[in-house]
């Protein structure tokens with residue numbers, strides 16, 4: 001579906017004045033039921049109305065033909081996501097210390113963390129966010145002491161089964177991809193050594 005122009009209302013104020021003029025002509029030429037009119041005058045009045053309303057319709061169509069389209073041909077074209085958007089998380093496993101502060105801050109308890117040990121020596125075995133329940137509120141990001149959980153810009157995590165919307169980021173990290181039922185692939189950028197310390201934020205790319 002292709003939507004054009006700045007508004008859906010065909011009589012929006014952005015339309016050229018000529019269209020409103022024709023519309024006014026059409027309204028003033030409407031025969032009144034209170035006035036006695038001859039059949040001939042009524043006939044030509046109807047013809048006039050047909051011509052004017054056709055011109056109004058063509059004017060609206062022509063106006064939107066030459067305005068810049070605002071609709072993206074999704075999914076071939078993707079919108080530019082603004083900074084500060086709270087989308088699907090980005091999780092930096094190598095910085096996580098398994099302190100559970102993010103999980104404790106989550107108002108809907110949708111973060112599940114499993115690890116062997118705590119602190120810098122912790123081995124994270126599961127970091128799962130259930131997107132069936134996630135509010136994308138960002139409260140899990142604030143308390144993180146190692147700044148390793150972020151709100152990303154991805155938004156199109158679609159699945160046919162609810163369990164497919166519970167994402168284990170550790171598993172993603174190990175497999176370095178996420179295959180969704182829609183065929184989208186989430187891939188990590190290639191790095192020389194993914195296990196190396198330092199910032200390594202996964203970014204999403206889509207392919208078929």
Ligand code: SF4
Nearest residue numbers: 106134135137138140
């Ligand atoms: S964004 Fe909000 S609801 Fe989602 S995991 Fe974080 S704290 Fe929980």
Ligand code: SF4
Nearest residue numbers: 096097099100102144
């Ligand atoms: S708050 Fe940060 S460091 Fe602590 S478990 Fe959550 S993501 Fe890991």
